[in-house]
Amino acid sequence: xxxxxxxxxxxAAPGQKVTISCSGSSSxxxxxxxxxxxxxxxxxxxxxxxxxxKRPSGIPDRFSGSKSGTSATLGITGLQTGDExxxxxxxxxxxLSANWVFGGGTxxxxx
Amino acid sequence: xxxxxxxxxxxxQPGGSLRLSCAASGFTFSSYWMSWVRxxxxxxxxxxxxxxxxxxxxxxxxxxxxxxxxxxxxxxNSLYLQxxxxxxxxxxxxxxxxxxxxxxxxxxxxxxxWGQGTLVTVSS
Numbered sequence: 740x741x742x743x744x745x746x747x748x749x750x751a752a753p754g755q756k757v758t759i760s761c762s763g764s765s766s767x768x769x770x771x772x773x774x775x776x777x778x779x780x781x782x783x784x785x786x787x788x789x790x791x792x793k794r795p796s797g798i799p800d801r802f803s804g805s806k807s808g809t810s811a812t813l814g815i816t817g818l819q820t821g822d823e824x825x826x827x828x829x830x831x832x833x834x835l836s837a838n839w840v841f842g843g844g845t846x847x848x849x850x
Numbered sequence: 851x852x853x854x855x856x857x858x859x860x861x862x863q864p865g866g867s868l869r870l871s872c873a874a875s876g877f878t879f880s881s882y883w884m885s886w887v888r889x890x891x892x893x894x895x896x897x898x899x900x901x902x903x904x905x906x907x908x909x910x911x912x913x914x915x916x917x918x919x920x921x922x923x924x925x926x927n928s929l930y931l932q933x934x935x936x937x938x939x940x941x942x943x944x945x946x947x948x949x950x951x952x953x954x955x956x957x958x959x960x961x962x963x964w965g966q967g968t969l970v971t972v973s974s
Contacts, residue, residue, distance in 0.1 A: 741894065774960035776895070783945055783967055784887075784895065789960040827895050831950065831959050838909050839885070839897035839950060 742767060743828055743842035750848040755818050759845045761811045761828030767840055771831045773811040775804055778825045778844075787826075788813060815847070823849050852876040852963045854946045859968030866936050866972070872929040872946030872965055880904075880924040883951030883958060886931045888942035889967075898944070899931065900951055907951075914940075936972045943967040 744762040751757040761773065775788040786795050788804035791811065803814040811828055828842040858870040870886070885900040899910045899920040908920050919932040929946055947961040 772957075772959045776961070778895075783964040784961070785964070786960060786962045789962070795962060825894075829895070829897075829960070838911065839900070841895040841897065844894040 741843040742832060742840040743830070745826075745828060745842035745845045747843070748846045748848065750850055751818055752850050753818050753820060756814065756816045757818060757847065758815075759813045759826050759828075759847070761813070761842050763809050763811075763830065763840075765809060766834040767809075767830045767832040768806065768811055769809040770833065773804065773806055773828055773830045775802075775811075775813045776827045776829065777822075778827065780824070784827065818849050820849050823847055852948070854948065854963055854965035856944065856946050856965045856968040859944065859970045861971045861973065862936055863974050864937060864972055867932070867934045868936065868970060870931040870933065870944055870946075870968060870970070874927045874929065874946075874948075877948070877963075879922075879927040882948050883953070884922060884929045885947045885949060885961065886920060886929075887945045887947050887961065887964075888940075888970075889945070890939075890942040893942075896942075900949075901929070902951060903953060933970070936970075938972050941970060941972050943969050 772790045776784040778784045791806040792804040801816045825844045827844045832840045853875045855873045886898040901908045901920045917935045921930045945967045946965040948963040949961040
């Protein structure tokens with residue numbers, strides 16, 4: 740059971756938009772920055788979004804991030820078949836067992 | 851170009867030990883917190899441990915405390931994970947990642963570069 744809750748799967752057609760949610764608490768998302776990672780099949784994770792809504796160099800603006808209260812959202816527009824991957828949210832958890840926590844991951848299927 | 855290359859994985863019996871290494875290049879290694887993150891087969895990501903730039907602070911996920919030790923050698927641009935008393939549930943791909951941590955009031959709360967991973971299998 741992950742500290743951060745993500746839907747196990749989402750799907751949409753090519754060209755459409757999809758959002759992936761990440762729900763936490765005041766000890767993690769509520770008071771810390773959220774980052775998002777894309778893991779294509781058989782590869783290492785890749786940073787997509789950091790500090791809630793910033794994109795590293797080279798990440799297209801089809802990917803966006805937002806945060807409100809104890810939840811965060813990853814948005815992907817203009818879906819492409821190459822976007823099929825697992826997506827993970829992550830943040831620091833300042834509770835007693837402090838440290839980094841990831842969501843359980845969301846499998847994106849582009850139909 | 852930033853590169854992180856892990857090595858040292860393999861098959862080990864329960865109760866055994868293994869030492870993972872991560873060779874870093876393309877950036878000033880001594881300026882960054884570094885971490886190990888693992889992924890069990892078919893499962894999600896789990897942060898394992900991180901270490902401050904000078905090695906003075908180290909943190910671990912509860913499940914590995916007392917069994918795993920993270921360390922670094924800035925002269926060799928290398929990160930290590932010594933794993934003792936290994937259990938079947940430690941079976942995973944172990945990734946070396948740049949990040950996360952706070953130093954001098956500035957926080958770096960993400961992992962911006964990852965290695966390709968090294969597989970550790972704990973089985974008899």
